Amino acid sequence: TPLSVSTRRVFFFFQAEDGIRDLVRSRGLGDVYKRQDEAFAALDQNIGGKRSQRQTLLDGRPVAEVAAALAEAVAEAKTRQQQQDRARQTAAQAQASAEAVLDETRRALAASGQAAAQADAALADWLARFNAAHPDDPLSAATLQTLLDHDRAWLAQERDALRQLKDAVRDAETTLRERQSRRADHERQRARPEPLDEAQATHARLVADLEHIRQRATEAELTLRQDDERRQRNAALQDEIAAQEIKTDIWLKLDSLIGSSDGKKFRNYAQGFTLEILLGYANRHLTDLSRRYRLERVKDSLALMVVDQDMGDEYRSVHSLSGGESFLVSLALALGLASLSSNRVRVESLFIDEGFGSLDADTLRVAMDALDNLQAQGRKVGVISHVQEMTERIGIQVQVRRQSGGQSRVEIKNY
Known part of the structure; x- marks a missing residue:
């Protein structure tokens, strides 16, 4: 750089000055030294001018800093140039699209102009035909526009x-x-000129008919009066009949609800209430046996259905249950029946024949707990089963053992 060159020159001049001074001291060359001092002063003045020019050009900043700023400015200029190039491309694309839209709009305008010309021609033709058909009330384009407004x-x-x-x-x-039509009928039925004797006979017949009608009207009026008198005399009886009809209406309603010749309607009606109570007890026991199911009554019948609570309260037929599930539901109904009977008649014994073989270990344990609870209430529970696991839970057992010769042996064991 120019600054580095000037620095080296100053260094060389300083070395030359030292050398010249040594030479002057050694040889006593005073004039030579004076000339060198003058040359050095001129050179130093030149260097000061260069430094002033450098300060003016770079504002006193280091060259590295100026170079870095210049590089950054060049990079920013390149970035702006790229952005301008992209903007120019986008503008060119937008211009192409606008020109395409403009062409399409011009074509649409031309088509609209043709359509407007055709519509004007059609309107003029229609006005001509309308005025020709209605010469008394011609229609102009201005009047039509007023109507259309x-x-x-x-x-x-x-x-x-x-x-x-x-x-x-x-x-x-x-x-x-x-x-x-009425006038034509009247014209057809209009009386034709008749002889006097025929007119007199017709008049006499009409007078006789009128008299007969008057007699019938008098008789009808008399009958109405007699009926009114009878109604007044029978007013108390009518009140009694109305009161009896009110009582009869109650019995008719009862007959429509529970009446039947064989008593089936009333029997089903009463059994329905009993079944509702039984299902309440049975569902209480079924909750302990299996929380998944709930028993409900089929509407207007004595049939049962199962509500699957694990499937969003889905209604299922009792026939869709598996063997173990059917056993648990039957056991819950039996326990509910025992609870229902305990209010009036105490059921002392409960016998269960088979059904335990279809239960898994957990379900079997729950069923045995329910039977143990029933036994703890003072009731006798008899279980007939071939399940070996149940022997551990039953204290008193009646075992039937097969013997030879087709014989069996009964043993009573108390564990």
């Missing part, structure tokens, strides 16, 4: 008024046809 409410009002006029015309035409 009305809003939908006005058009709806005019359509309604036109419909009413059409209805009125139709009604008037119908009335006219009816009146014409």
Whole structure:
């Protein structure tokens, strides 16, 4: 750099000055030394000017800092150039799209112009045909535009008024046809000139008919009066009949609900209440045996269905249960029946025949706990089973053992 060159020059001049001074001291060359001092002063002044110029050019900053700032400015300029290039490309694409839209709009405008010209021609043709068909009330384009400027409410009002006029015309035409028909009938039935004797005979017959009608009217009036008198005399009886009808209506309602010749309706009605209570006890025991299921009654019948609580309270038929599930439900019903009977008649014994073989270990344990609880209440529970695991839970056992010769042996064991 220029600064480095000037520095080296100053260093060389300093070395030369030292050498010259040594030479002057050694040889006594005073004039030479004076000239060298003058040259050195001129050189030092030159270096000061260069330094001033450098300060003016770089504002006193180091060259490295200026170079770094210049590199950063160049990088920013390149970045801006790239952004401008991308913007230029985007603008070119937008311009192409705008030109395409402009072309399409021009074509649409041309098509709209053609359509407008065709519509004007069609409108002029329609006006000509309309005025030809209605010469008494011609229609101009300005009048048509005025009519078209009305809003939908006005058009709806005019359509309604036109419909009413059409209805009125139709009604008037119908009335006219009816009146014409009646007039024609009247013309056909109009009396023709008759002889005097025939007219007198007809008059006499009509007078006789009128008298007969008057007699019948008098008789009917008398009958009505007599009926009113009888109604007044029987007013108390009518009140008794009305009161009896109220009582009869109650019995008729009871007959429609529970009445039948064989008593089946009332029996089912009463059994329905008992079944509801039984299901309450059975569900209480079934909760201890299996929390998954709940028993409910089928509406308007004595049949049962199962509610699967693990499947979102899905209703299932009792026939869809497995062997173990059916046994648990049956056991819950038996326990519920025992609880129901305990209110009036105490059931002392409960016998269960088989069914335990289809239970797993946990379910078997729950069933045995329920039977132990029932036994703790003072009831006798008899279980007939071939399940070996149950022998550990049953204290008193009646064992039937097979013997030879087709014989069996009964043993009673108390564990």
